[in-house]
Amino acid sequence: MRTRAVPPAIKRKKGEGQWALGYREPLNKNEENKKNDDGLNVRRRIIDVYSKNGFDSIDPADLRGRFRWMGLYTQRKPGIDGGKTGALEDEELEDKYFMMRIRIDGGQLDGPQLRAIADISTLYARGTADITDRHNVQLHWVRIEDVPAIWDRLAEVGLHTTEACGDVPRTIIGCPLAGIAEDELIDATPNLRDIHDRYIGSPEFSNLPRKYKTALSGCTSHCTVHEINDIAFVGVVNENGETGYQVFVGGGLSTNPMFSKSLGVFVRPEQTHEIWHGVTSIFRDYGYRRLRSRARLKFLMKDWGPEKFREVLEKEYLGYALPDGPEPAAPRPGRDHTGVHRQKDGNYYVGFAPRVGRVNGELLGVIADLANEYGSGRVRTTLEQKLVILDVPQERTEELAAKLAGHDLHVNPSVFRRHMMACTGIEFCKLAITNTKQRAMDLMDELEKRLPDFDQPLTININGCPNSCARVQVADIGLKGQLVVDENGDQVEGFQISLGGQLGGAFGKKVRGLKTTSAGLTDYVERVVRKFDEQRTDGETFAEWAGRADEADLK
Incomplete structure (x- = not known):
């Protein structure tokens, strides 16, 4: 990659390790590991070496670094109290089992996919399964010897774990009701899939400064929490009546919470992947790589501001100017999509609440069966650790709700649940x-x-x-x-x-x-x-x- 000519106003000292300024030497252990070997390459070693030779054969740089590129973290050894969390080394804290994160981009699952996850949970993860607040399903107690078989089973139904963790573009979130909600401004599903298919698993973005979170939605409830994502496309209608997206950049929480900033642009749906590529490239090239605590995109946005960020995006990465665009309307209530509601095709969706996302393999199998019996088999995970069954005829919604309640899955849960x-x-x-x-x-x-x-x-x-x-x-x-x-x-x-x-x-x-x-x-x-x-x-x-x-x- 060539060194860019950077205006003095945005030049940073060498200590930040920004690639675009010519500073490519790693400034910490994480950056050194990524330079030594792309995290995506660990997949082949897991299949050919580690799964055959067992946990003790795993290179520590892979185990505590590159495994994340394949959605794997070592889990905590039982019996170690919280007072020792910051005092013990990783090898003292970790068990010889893994948490595995299954990517569910857009929260969209069909019947065979949910059944596959249920079977994997039962066969390989002691029945564990948690719905996360970014659509994914997390399993526990996974052995390295079983990982290739799990991947094969996921691949059979079009699922995977690639880049579910790591310094990469994580699971792309979308509205669980995309394509079916009566009041949505735009169905972002084609744009979400386009970005996934073009860039997830690509070496072009497999070495970002840190994790990178994307959201795309036309949901009028703003259920994809665009305010706290690195990049978010939010449905809007411009003054000409055209539907597209406003773009927000630089949100995130952790120890230094910041809300994302609007770029003030209007993006046509067919431009979405170009804008995503440009913003992600800015993070890769200009992102801070010296300190992990400052390696999120929100810190670059804080220093540059949205005007400078838009200028760099347009001039250096797109090669064209974007038109100004409107800001999204205020969100309607109901970000979690719980309850029984009409779809635009006349059927109904039924959103229900597990207990803080905690489910299990057997229960996921039950949900898959109910989705097939009462709907089309389609199920969605939400950003609030909930689940939604789609395509239910109105006359069957009450019966389905009663069946779910029999498994402690409530369509009309208490405020607290x-x-x-x-x-x-x-x-x-x-x-x-x-x-x-x-x-x-x-x-x-x-x-x-x-x-x-x-x-x-x-x-x-x-x-x-x-x-x-x-x-x-x-x-x-x-x-x-x-x-x-x-x-x-x-x-x-x-x-x-x-x-x-x-x-x-x-x-x-x-x-x-x-x-x-x-x-x-x-x-x-x-x-x-x-x-x-x-x-x-x-x-x-x-x-x-x-x-x-x-x-x-x-x-």
């Missing part, structure tokens, strides 16, 4: 400090008992570490796992609390000293929810109330 999210947590994750999935399920059950009549929308997101996989900064009640001191002066599992976060609004605010032990979590949430219910005005949201409430009422 509908709006609670949790990451993997200490059960399997090497980065986690606290339990999350079971903690969330226990919290949900107890709140349903204590507050059976509470009916206001309220998101409660639980994360086991600071990385915010469960989006704690944009939840009404965000719970970030950490060690806290209890009343006896002992360090115990607990959570830092943020309140009033809102996508497209503001990140949750932290009240000084506001933390809770895990043991005291339910009492705290009950207390603050009761205060909100007592003090809220008609139509006031939790975020609005939290912004005006006295600190004493938030504690």
Whole structure:
């Protein structure tokens, strides 16, 4: 790749390691590993060497680096408490089993695909399966010896794990109702598939500074959370009545949350892959590679601003100017697509809620059977750890809802089940400090008992570490796992609390000293929810109330 002539206004010091400025020497271990060998090449070694010779034969640079390019992470060894997460080396924390992330771009599954995932879970993953908040299904307890057989089974139905993790373009998210929603502005499915087929698994983008998250949607509820993706295409209609996309760049959470910025352009659907290619190339070429903590696209956007970013995109990568475009309309309520709703073809979709995305192989098989019996077999995963069965005749929706409820899958869930999210947590994750999935399920059950009549929308997101996989900064009640001191002066599992976060609004605010032990979590949430219910005005949201409430009422 040639060195670009860069305007002085955007030149960075050599220490950032930007390729476009001619600085190609790796500045940390991760960059050195990527330079030594493309992560995509590890697939062949897994098939030919590691699956035959076992876990102990795996090169550490592959095991803790390049395996991610194939959707594989070592999982946490059982029995290691959260206090040791930052104190032990990877080889001390990790078990000889893997978490495997199956890519489900756009959240779209047909009957044979869901059945294949169910069978793989049962045969190779001890029945485990979690629906993530980016469409994917994650399995656990996967042995390296079984990975080629799993890949073969996935390939039979058109699924894979390539670039589900790593410094690459991750699973492309889309509206679960793409192509069927009555009120969608545009069906982004063809554009999403076009990007996937052109670029996923390509060496052109297999060495990005860090992970890269894409969203495309014409959903009027903005269910793809464009505000926190690296690049997002959001459906709009321009002044001439043409349907296309506005482009947002540079969103992300973790320890430095930032909302994406609009480029102020109008993109015709047929241009989508070109714009995606250009923005992704900017990240590859100008992205910061010195510090992992600054290697996300949001930091480049923060330094450049959307005007400079658009200028570089148009002049250096596209070779043409984009027309100005409108901003999206405000989102309609219902980002999670739960419930029974009409499709534009006259059939209905049925969205339902597992317990914080936790399912299993047997249950996925049941869902596949129900989707075939009552619909066309098509199922969708959502960005809220939910599932949707499509194409159900209206007269069969109630019967389907009753069948789902018999498996603890609720079409009309309580507020707490509908709006609670949790990451993997200490059960399997090497980065986690606290339990999350079971903690969330226990919290949900107890709140349903204590507050059976509470009916206001309220998101409660639980994360086991600071990385915010469960989006704690944009939840009404965000719970970030950490060690806290209890009343006896002992360090115990607990959570830092943020309140009033809102996508497209503001990140949750932290009240000084506001933390809770895990043991005291339910009492705290009950207390603050009761205060909100007592003090809220008609139509006031939790975020609005939290912004005006006295600190004493938030504690």
